[in-house]
Amino acid sequence: MLKQNPYKGRLIVVEGIDGSGKSTQIDLLTKWLRKQGNSVYFSEWNSSELVKSTTRLGKSEKMFTPTSFSLLQSTDFAHRWENKILPMLKAGVIVLADRYSFTAFARDVARGVDPIWVRELYSFAVMPDLVLYFKVPLDVAVKRILSSRAKIKYYEAGMDLGLSDNKVTSFKMFQQLVIDQYDKMVDEFGFTVVDGSISVETQQKLVRAAVDKMLAGWEGLPVHRKSKPSSKSPVSAAGGHND
Amino acid sequence: MTDPKFYGAGFPYKKFKPKDMPGKLIVLEGTDGVGRSTQIKMLRHWLENEGFAVSDTGLKRSPLTQPGLDAAKMGNTLSPLTMSLFYATDFADRLENQIIPALEAGFIVLSDRYFYSTIARDVVRGADPEWVRKLYGFALKPDLVLLLKSDVQSLVKRLVTERGFDHWESGMDIRCADNLYDSFCIYQGELIRQFEGMTKEFNFVEVDATRSPLTVHDNLKRKIKSRVFKHS
Numbered sequence: 001m002l003k004q005n006p007y008k009g010r011l012i013v014v015e016g017i018d019g020s021g022k023s024t025q026i027d028l029l030t031k032w033l034r035k036q037g038n039s040v041y042f043s044e045w046n047s048s049e050l051v052k053s054t055t056r057l058g059k060s061e062k063m064f065t066p067t068s069f070s071l072l073q074s075t076d077f078a079h080r081w082e083n084k085i086l087p088m089l090k091a092g093v094i095v096l097a098d099r100y101s102f103t104a105f106a107r108d109v110a111r112g113v114d115p116i117w118v119r120e121l122y123s124f125a126v127m128p129d130l131v132l133y134f135k136v137p138l139d140v141a142v143k144r145i146l147s148s149r150a151k152i153k154y155y156e157a158g159m160d161l162g163l164s165d166n167k168v169t170s171f172k173m174f175q176q177l178v179i180d181q182y183d184k185m186v187d188e189f190g191f192t193v194v195d196g197s198i199s200v201e202t203q204q205k206l207v208r209a210a211v212d213k214m215l216a217g218w219e220g221l222p223v224h225r226k227s228k229p230s231s232k233s234p235v236s237a238a239g240g241h242n243d
Numbered sequence: 244m245t246d247p248k249f250y251g252a253g254f255p256y257k258k259f260k261p262k263d264m265p266g267k268l269i270v271l272e273g274t275d276g277v278g279r280s281t282q283i284k285m286l287r288h289w290l291e292n293e294g295f296a297v298s299d300t301g302l303k304r305s306p307l308t309q310p311g312l313d314a315a316k317m318g319n320t321l322s323p324l325t326m327s328l329f330y331a332t333d334f335a336d337r338l339e340n341q342i343i344p345a346l347e348a349g350f351i352v353l354s355d356r357y358f359y360s361t362i363a364r365d366v367v368r369g370a371d372p373e374w375v376r377k378l379y380g381f382a383l384k385p386d387l388v389l390l391l392k393s394d395v396q397s398l399v400k401r402l403v404t405e406r407g408f409d410h411w412e413s414g415m416d417i418r419c420a421d422n423l424y425d426s427f428c429i430y431q432g433e434l435i436r437q438f439e440g441m442t443k444e445f446n447f448v449e450v451d452a453t454r455s456p457l458t459v460h461d462n463l464k465r466k467i468k469s470r471v472f473k474h475s
Contacts, residue, residue, distance in 0.1 A: 050311075050315055050321075050325060050329075051311060051329070053310055053311045053314065054307065054308055054310070054311030054312075054332075057307060057310065057311070058307050063306070063307045063336070063340075064307075065254075065335070065336070065339045065340070066254075066256055067254060067335045067339065067381050068307060068332050068335045068336045068339065071328060071331050071332035071335055072308075072329075072332045074328050075325055075328035075329045075332055078322075078324045078325045078328050079322075079325045082322055082324060082325070111256065112254075112255055112256025113252075113254075113255065113256070114251070114252030114255050114380070114381075116252070117251060117252050117377070117380050117381070120374070120377045120378070120380075121328075121377075121378060123374060124324060124374070
């Protein structure tokens with residue numbers, strides 16, 4: 001239900017539960033791609049100004065139902081899609097997204113909304129050229145989260161589902177439901193699975209190899225260089241493949 | 244409501260049983276300035292007089308989304324796509340937190356518009372008609388949808404003596420014309436056409452809204468009696 005990417009740019013997405021290490025990997029990937037001379041745009045699963053006040057209100061007052069939460073997140077994503085991701089793809093840029101519609105498919109379905117309905121909801125967006133799914137055992141992710149964060153929030157822990165009165169227990173149960181949904185999507189959307197429990201460097205090596213393969217033969221928007229106004233500059237080294 | 248039915252998947256995390264909603268959901272639809280709120284008020288008095296508990300609800304009244312929607316409209320930051328989704332959020336919140344609880348408690352819910360208005364507005368602004376219909380797959384099917392039918396000239400007549408022309412009601416966000424009056428006529432004409440196209444699909448019962456308010460009221464009452472209370 002996500003149409004193929006018809007634009008000049010390329011879209012790379014990282015997905016996985018909190019604590020899977022995907023943000024570390026996408027950060028390294030972004031820097032590497034830039035260093036190679038590519039135009040890169042990075043986008044996060046964050047609240048935009050458009051829905052920020054509503055999200056804050058809904059969270060603090062615990063007003064969300066699974067459906068209204070899902071719809072508000074899609075509003076936010078649509079805003080980001082139209083104003084950031086889509087223009088960048090049309091311009092021919094490599095767009096790297098830390099979470100994409102699959103986050104909604106995993107979390108919202110774990111909350112009980114209809115899987116087909118939520119996939120239709122996001123059908124205005126395109127299928128990424130590469131989805132890297134960072135898969136870690138629940139215990140590893142939970143340990144990373146609990147040691148790095150002061151407090152898990154109500155919706156993060158899936159407390160709205162009433163799985164357990166204990167926040168940590170609820171968090172674990174909810175994350176497992178999310179993992180189950182991610183696992184189901186591996187074949188459906190052709191995710192490239194990366195083992196998030198091996199060393200950071202090894203993961204990055206695998207990530208770069210997958211990206212190289214996807215970008216082979218592709219020519220995007222050359223990086224704009226301010227210093228050299230000369231018209232007859234040779235084709236830059238950007239995007240040159242050497243495998 | 245004998246057996247709650249939804250247009251699509253509904254709310255799968257809530258399991259409704261046949262007799263869970265003893266109330267009735269009656270919707271009044273129609274374009275801007277067609278006299279919906281006047282008619283809702285009259286119907287409410289009538290129904291309460293008959294001994295029913297009545298709850299009324301309208302578009303854009305959810306405590307969750309009202310502040311955010313107002314701010315977004317003020318700043319003109321809503322594209323047609325984000326507007327569709329933001330309004331759907333609002334509708335879902337009202338449906339789950341106001342309308343369904345009232346129906347469960349046995350109220351007659353008089354809804355000033357339903358998602359049909361939103362669909363009409365979205366499609367006029369370029370949304371994919373099929374996509375917006377699927378978006379509202381969580382919506383409950385009403386017991387009765389009454390469409391107040393009018394034409395652009397009658398709407399204009401009412402507006403000039405009442406509240407005047409408004410930016411959104413004139414579709415000025417999509418600039419149907421370079422001035423409020425012409426834009427209003429084009430935009431409302433498009434909306435009326437959208438409602439006509441939905442009449443069969445969603446089982447609208449049409450009532451001529453160009454008649455006097457009292458005549459319209461009598462006609463609405465007659466339709467409600469024959470279609471909603473036929474067994475009681």
